[in-house]
Amino acid sequence: MDWYLAVLKKYAVFHGRARRQEYWMFVLFNFIFSIVAGFVDGLLGSVALGVIYSLAIFIPSLAVSVRRLHDTGRSGWWLLIGLIPLLGMIILLIFAAQEGDEASNEYGDNPKTSYV
Known part of the structure; x- marks a missing residue:
């Protein structure tokens, strides 16, 4: 959970590097929270919670992805290959x-x- 919060604290930091553990722990917790939000939305019969969560996490997701690419010596522009x-x-x-x-x-x- 600390790794997830660390990414959120660097909300829009696109410089520097992110190690694998930071990136993958963020992806894991993001996946878990998305499933929970989808479940709650299903119970409530809406999509509001999922949409709000997706919008709130969009920029931190981009930032940690760019920093992860930087750690491997690649430019953040490589994200466009996606x-x-x-x-x-x-x-x-x-x-x-x-x-x-x-x-x-x-x-x-x-x-x-x-x-270390």
């Missing part, structure tokens, strides 16, 4: 699963060194 149906999402999944650069890169220092 617009290619299926293939783009597979490529982004591979990028997100890769180990980040061990040393500093043009986007900042290795984020693992600050957590």
